[in-house]
Amino acid sequence: MIHAIIPNKTIPEVLKSDDESLKYQIALSLVPGIGPVLAKNLVSYCGGVREVFNRSKIQLERIPGIGPERAGMIRHSIIMKRAEEELVFIRTYGIKSLFYLDKAYPQRLSHCVDAPILMYFKGDCDLNAGRFIAVVGTRHATSYGREVTEKTIADLAAFGVTIVSGLAYGIDIIAHRAAMEAGLGTVAVTAHGLDRIYPSLHKCTAEKMTMKGGVLSEYISGTMPDRENFPARNRIVAGMCDATIVVESAQRGGALITADIANSYNRDVFAFPGRIHDAFSQGCLSLVKENKAMLVCSADDIAKALNWDIEGPLKKPEKSVQLNIFTSLSEEEQRILNRLRESKLLHIDELALSLSVPLGKLSSILLRLEFEGLIRALPGKRFEFVS
Template sequence: MIESHALLTLNAVPGVGNATTRKLLEYYGSATKVLSLTENDLAADQAVSGKLAAAIAQFPKEQFLAKELALIAQHGVCVLTFHDEEYPESLREIADSPVVLYVKGRLPENLSLSIAVVGSRNASLYGNSIAGQWSARLAEAGFTIVSGMARGIDTAAHTGALKARGHTVAVLGCGLSTVYPPENEKLFAEIASGGAVISEFPMTMPPVAQNFPRRNRIISGLSMGVIVVEAAVKSGALITADFALEQGREVYAVPGKVDSPTSKGVHGLIKQGAKLVSCVEDILEDIHPQLLREFQGSVTPPERKDPVASGAMNATEQQVYGFISDRPVHIDHLIDRCGTDALRVTTVLSCLELKHLIKQLPGKLFVR
């Protein structure tokens, strides 16, 4: 068994975490050696407890590895170990860094210039809008956007980066043979095609609750700073913020409505010393003033195809589209502005949605 396969196998043994793996490697020299030992050998050396010695010795190594490698090939995943040159440098420096990383897609070359955007799964329209717009602008400035592909803010952050044709990395709390949440299957594929979806968990690991706090240290570890957009008092986003502080990363908090439950966690961070930010420029100026100057001056955002100039719409569709922006607008307002009957406007809106030029929100609201 080669060393990378041995690390893959040791990573899957229940109870053996990254710290234990490193301890075993320091004691025995290699994962291959560890897996070759009997339960009595491991117990006699007292490198691990008797319970862990039994777990390692009794683990079905060959069966697991054969199945795992087949799944890795089937899903087009590659595996990085902390020995590999391609392993992210920003992760090497954090406590409890993952020994193994499963990667679907390709880690961006500018991974050292990354920022995390996290927040509530039950995000408001305001929160989703901020996460999407800011992620797009940061991606245009050259940042890789890191998040967890959860519902709400995470999804908005990844989507914003992709719309700007930027890079984004999703860190999952399950194995890469599972898409979680399932409604993000399309987003999973889009992220993998222009960035990477990564996990430290074996391919078939389900999305169990205890995995998510653990994966949050990777989100913050990959990033120069963490932007928190909406978080309740017990939100997982606050765990990411705590990891960021432990890792010496910056924490940025986007203020929200004072009477909103998803603002309480963010406002708590601000009280504790997190940096209040009200625009992307606040973040760029804090990270590096030079980045702000480039963003405002010489950096040209990726070219976006103009749906009007490209001929993607007829004259009626152009008229309706012209009254829709990145701020939600109600259908009644559109009918009034267009000066035509409701059925015609509704039909045009449906066509624009099918062309993925606009999006309908709850309450008959529309945005680009």
């Protein structure tokens, strides 16, 4: 997916003209002793990220919560040098940066007080579009856990969800693969930088996920999957989702940490029951017994609890639609369809103007696309893409 060695390119070769502000965003996330809450306060107090680094050490010391030591670290040249190196890395490998003030930043997560100020994403997925569900559980999944995970995700496909998990052994990787099999998007949140995949056995799965979904991390390249990073990773999993499903878990484990964090964010938590004497059912049974999770037995139970049965399916998986699109359309038809996909809804005059296609020809193409079920004609000569 991403190699650890960066090609020998100079900064001007890979950086864009608007990367100066991103450099400061990265730098702020690297300052020791300044977590997400204090970093956001700093940006607010100074009036911007760049302004934080333009303040003198004395001015920074006067800001509540900073003091001499932290002010000195903000002004340290090594912070900016490391930020420049990371900037080259993410541009070289086409990694997207997500700053907490950006529109593309997961809005569900942005409401969480300890959400990271900056994350890195490799993939193709709108992290704010549609419904997001976290599926977590033990690394030692049983055949029962595998069956429940695969069946639940397959049944949730009707609601167009995106499945989020941690790419770990057990329930995590089963959930990612089940999502891809069902034609759903799936996102892995890692506890390390995007210059590596842990465990390495899941690298092929991670590569496939970037086609419809992706890999997300708050950590810069070179960060190892250290033990303390995993609980921090779990807050992103819980925070960016509408709800968390715990399939199997022992009495202690990362899945229960994710469930507790989800509860602290006032998100729904669901747990599947198991046999009362099974070791990997104890965590789920405890969650239910302590009213930390709602007991569910199917995707139908989850949909009802979230009122999805009333709202109806948001969208169907795009798997079969993609096959039709790319095997039967001419280049011009594909161009028109892509324009509608980007804008969702357009008047025929807007389409003709933006694509420089004569109205008569455009009308006949739109009619064919409508017959194919790829677009929908609306009153007033408007057309929308059918997802």
